[in-house]
Amino acid sequence: MSDLLHFSEHTLQEIALGVMTVVYITRIIWLMRFKTGKERQPATGLRGTTMRNGVLYSWGNIAMPWAMESTRTKMFIYGQFVIFHLGVTVAIGLSFIIPYAPGLLESALLVRILQVIIGAACVMGVIRIIRRVSDLYMRAISSPDDYFALILLTVWFFFATLAVPNSTAGGEGILLTYFMLTAFFLIYVPFSKISHYLYYPFTRYYFGKTMGHRGTYPMKRVPEPRR
Amino acid sequence: MKSSNKRSHKAQKVLERFEKKLNRQIVGSLVACVHCGNCTSACHYVLANPGDPTYAPAYKADRIRRIFKRHFDWTGRVFPWWVHAKSIYTDQDLDDLKDIAFGKCTNCRRCSINCPMGVDFATFNRMARGLLVSVGVMPEGVAVVSKDQWEIGNQMGVLKEDHVETLEWLAEELEMEMNDPRATIPIDRPDCEVVYSINPREVKYDPRTISDAAKIFYATGESWTMPSEDWDMTNFGLFSGDDELGGAVARRLYEKVSELRGKKLVISECGHGYRSTRCEGPNWAGMDITDFEMESSVITMTRYIKEGRIKVDKSRNAQPVTFHDSCNNARSCGLFEEPRELLNLVCEDFREQYPNRAENYCCTGGGGAMSMSEYTPQRLKSAKIKADQLKATGAETVVTSCHNCVDGLSDLIKHYKLGMQVTQLVNLVANALVIEPRPEVPVEVAPPVAEPAELAGSKILVVDDEPDFLLFVSTVLEDNGATVLQASNGDEALKLAKAEKPDLITLDISMPGKSGIEVFEELRNTPETASIAVCIITGKPEMRQLIYNRPVPPPEGYLNKPVDEEAIMLNIRKTLKLISKE
Ligand code: SF4
Ligand code: SF4
Numbered sequence: 001m002s003d004l005l006h007f008s009e010h011t012l013q014e015i016a017l018g019v020m021t022v023v024y025i026t027r028i029i030w031l032m033r034f035k036t037g038k039e040r041q042p043a044t045g046l047r048g049t050t051m052r053n054g055v056l057y058s059w060g061n062i063a064m065p066w067a068m069e070s071t072r073t074k075m076f077i078y079g080q081f082v083i084f085h086l087g088v089t090v091a092i093g094l095s096f097i098i099p100y101a102p103g104l105l106e107s108a109l110l111v112r113i114l115q116v117i118i119g120a121a122c123v124m125g126v127i128r129i130i131r132r133v134s135d136l137y138m139r140a141i142s143s144p145d146d147y148f149a150l151i152l153l154t155v156w157f158f159f160a161t162l163a164v165p166n167s168t169a170g171g172e173g174i175l176l177t178y179f180m181l182t183a184f185f186l187i188y189v190p191f192s193k194i195s196h197y198l199y200y201p202f203t204r205y206y207f208g209k210t211m212g213h214r215g216t217y218p219m220k221r222v223p224e225p226r227r
Numbered sequence: 228m229k230s231s232n233k234r235s236h237k238a239q240k241v242l243e244r245f246e247k248k249l250n251r252q253i254v255g256s257l258v259a260c261v262h263c264g265n266c267t268s269a270c271h272y273v274l275a276n277p278g279d280p281t282y283a284p285a286y287k288a289d290r291i292r293r294i295f296k297r298h299f300d301w302t303g304r305v306f307p308w309w310v311h312a313k314s315i316y317t318d319q320d321l322d323d324l325k326d327i328a329f330g331k332c333t334n335c336r337r338c339s340i341n342c343p344m345g346v347d348f349a350t351f352n353r354m355a356r357g358l359l360v361s362v363g364v365m366p367e368g369v370a371v372v373s374k375d376q377w378e379i380g381n382q383m384g385v386l387k388e389d390h391v392e393t394l395e396w397l398a399e400e401l402e403m404e405m406n407d408p409r410a411t412i413p414i415d416r417p418d419c420e421v422v423y424s425i426n427p428r429e430v431k432y433d434p435r436t437i438s439d440a441a442k443i444f445y446a447t448g449e450s451w452t453m454p455s456e457d458w459d460m461t462n463f464g465l466f467s468g469d470d471e472l473g474g475a476v477a478r479r480l481y482e483k484v485s486e487l488r489g490k491k492l493v494i495s496e497c498g499h500g501y502r503s504t505r506c507e508g509p510n511w512a513g514m515d516i517t518d519f520e521m522e523s524s525v526i527t528m529t530r531y532i533k534e535g536r537i538k539v540d541k542s543r544n545a546q547p548v549t550f551h552d553s554c555n556n557a558r559s560c561g562l563f564e565e566p567r568e569l570l571n572l573v574c575e576d577f578r579e580q581y582p583n584r585a586e587n588y589c590c591t592g593g594g595g596a597m598s599m600s601e602y603t604p605q606r607l608k609s610a611k612i613k614a615d616q617l618k619a620t621g622a623e624t625v626v627t628s629c630h631n632c633v634d635g636l637s638d639l640i641k642h643y644k645l646g647m648q649v650t651q652l653v654n655l656v657a658n659a660l661v662i663e664p665r666p667e668v669p670v671e672v673a674p675p676v677a678e679p680a681e682l683a684g685s686k687i688l689v690v691d692d693e694p695d696f697l698l699f700v701s702t703v704l705e706d707n708g709a710t711v712l713q714a715s716n717g718d719e720a721l722k723l724a725k726a727e728k729p730d731l732i733t734l735d736i737s738m739p740g741k742s743g744i745e746v747f748e749e750l751r752n753t754p755e756t757a758s759i760a761v762c763i764i765t766g767k768p769e770m771r772q773l774i775y776n777r778p779v780p781p782p783e784g785y786l787n788k789p790v791d792e793e794a795i796m797l798n799i800r801k802t803l804k805l806i807s808k809e
Contacts, residue, residue, distance in 0.1 A: 034249055069582065
């Protein structure tokens with residue numbers, strides 16, 4: 001292993017993670033500086049629609065595609081979302097496995113599984129790029145950051161898929177690119193829309209709390225009977 | 228917040244106030260959008276305007292979000308173009324924002340419940356409205372209605388004398404109908420179980436909802452009252468985003484109930500009124516309401532039936548009905564099972580519409596849209612979704628628990644020629660009511676005298692270009708003793724009004740030549756005819772500008788076509804009664 005690859009796998013990642021952590025903490029402190037609205041209204045709604053249940057339901061929404069019309073009626077897009085985010089998790093995990101537990105990758109089966117997941121996420125990334133570019137509505141709401149973040153992740157998935165075997169047999173190019181992209185990704189995240197996962201627990205918490213207290217969450221649905 | 232000398236005074240003020248309006252929930256919604264587009268097809272504006280992405284919730288939200296990003300977001304401040312951050316500079320920028328915040332969104336919250344990230348666009352759109360209102364940028368109707376609610380205490384500018392006189396007249400009618408002096412509308416009675424609060428639309432234009440509620444209270448023997456002042460449970464602060472107005476209006480009503488020592492504040496059927504009074508009001512007013520309860524009249528009526536305090540015969544409501552959930556009731560207050568329970572108790576043939584409950588589509592009249600006549604064409608276009616939903620039910624009547632929805636639905640039913648009626652639960656309950664004769668109260672019986680016809684001595688000018696309708700209204704009025712004059716166009720109407728000085732004019736809006744709106748304005752602007760009472764009878768939404776924008780004093784009455792004899796007579800009697808008292 002060259003010094004550059006060693007630096008990329010270890011020091012660079014640690015610096016990137018450190019920067020990301022500091023920026024994230026700063027972001028959270030910034031968000032917490034804003035006051036929360038005080039809720040004085042006595043609860044409304046059916047029994048079971050409480051603040052607590054509303055929050056749990058709201059957090060759980062992500063795993064309940066049937067709960068929201070927007071996911072229920074677009075299962076293909078929901079499927080893309082699941083695979084894409086699974087890919088992110090696995091590709092991030094890979095940046096820890098390679099330097100700290102490379103032995104795991106001696107299992108050909110595990111290598112294959114990780115490659116399939118990250119590869120599928122890469123394909124989803126391509127589909128998402130096409131959708132963002134070709135759909136009139138998506139174009140209208142997209143900023144350069146939206147395009148860049150998506151392309152960045154898709155390219156990163158591509159190199160992550162190739163990097164899974166942790167092999168330098170054909171040269172270090174793949175691994176170096178993967179780790180450098182990972183470091184860039186970690187540093188770029190807090191400044192881009194990719195930081196949404198930092199806000200996700202908060203936004204869904206407050207929305208769930210409000211809607212639970214007001215009797216809407218957990219949502220009761222009466223679908224049209226099949227004819 | 229940096230100031231810029233390139234910026235207009237108003238734009239500068241909006242920016243200065245932006246920060247003060249931010250709370251954690253709103254900031255979360257402003258930073259968390261990932262532009263996934265999931266909310267796009269949740270919005271009725273998008274569905275009714277295919278190919279126009281400017282209606283997409285995230286697009287609209289970004290018009291507000293980009294200001295936030297430019298001034299509060301790290302990346303937005305350094306590389307604004309990268310995240311589409313942009314400040315506001317000119318009054319035109321504010322006007323553009325107004326057209327989005329007020330004209331392209333009813334704050335229905337349907338996109339909010341469809342956002343995987345929990346972005347609540349409707350809430351920060353309301354914030355944007357509030358910022359615009361704070362610098363005087365708002366639709367004309369919003370300005371007029373807000374002013375009346377601040378100054379007169381209710382959003383239709385109903386004066387205390389008119390309110391009390393209408394209640395007294397309704398009480399007399401009820402007493403006559405029930406043939407019982409105990410059938411009345413108690414005003415300002417202290418220590419009652421129920422203080423009943425209403426929407427000013429009821430006292431001004433839809434008195435039947437008050438008399439139906441009074442009949443129900445009478446049948447239960449409830450101890451109830453209506454305040455003579457501070458009785459408005461609607462709150463334009465919800466629509467205008469003005470929390471101060473919201474707090475002031477809610478506080479007045481709460482203090483009135485406390486002053487009367489009422490045990491329960493019952494809120495008549497109105498979505499935004501219920502949400503403002505029951506849910507948001509305590510927050511805006513900064514009051515914890517502990518000395519009385521608050522409930523929707525839907526819950527009150529259901530309880531009366533379930534407790535056996537009133538009996539109903541559902542066969543009297545045999546026609547097929549469907550139920551439209553008001554967004555404020557269902558989506559923002561969880562009130563959707565209760566109206567269905569009541570409907571099933573008083574109607575024979577209730578048909579769901581899909582989607583329903585918290586997923587229902589807006590009537591398109593929400594968020595104060597009925598008062599913004601400049602956006603009427605796009606409102607009616609976006610109503611196509613609701614129209615299709617109603618049509619699919621095959622019902623003849625659509626029931627809703629909201630006065631705004633009554634107006635919104637009435638407009639779209641006419642626009643899309645659905646031929647349906649709109650009614651409220653209170654009307655259906657009153658219609659199904661089986662009133663047991665009460666033990667007689669001994670009263671001195673005067674010798675019978677022949678009753679004069681109800682409208683005897685009144686001169687009424689009926690104006691309509693449809694000969695059948697002209698004949699129908701004229702016959703109803705003549706049968707009830709009125710002297711009727713007829714005009715089939717605007718010029719004829721103005722000539723007759725000046726020459727004959729009728730007590731009242733019933734006026735159609737859509738006529739060839741001079742429209743009813745022009746005729747009405749000319750009547751009001753001509754000294755000899757300015758004080759003649761006018762009741763608009765129309766099928767056109769344009770008349771709402773007379774009610775909300777009020778370029779001249781609003782009409783004394785209005786009725787939506789089609790009308791029946793009972794509705795005509797109720798409105799005419801009410802208007803004539805008020806004039807005679809004056
Ligand atoms: S709140 Fe309603 S009207 Fe406004 S954007 Fe969302 S779905 Fe559309
Ligand atoms: S669904 Fe939510 S995150 Fe996606 S575009 Fe709409 S508001 Fe943004």
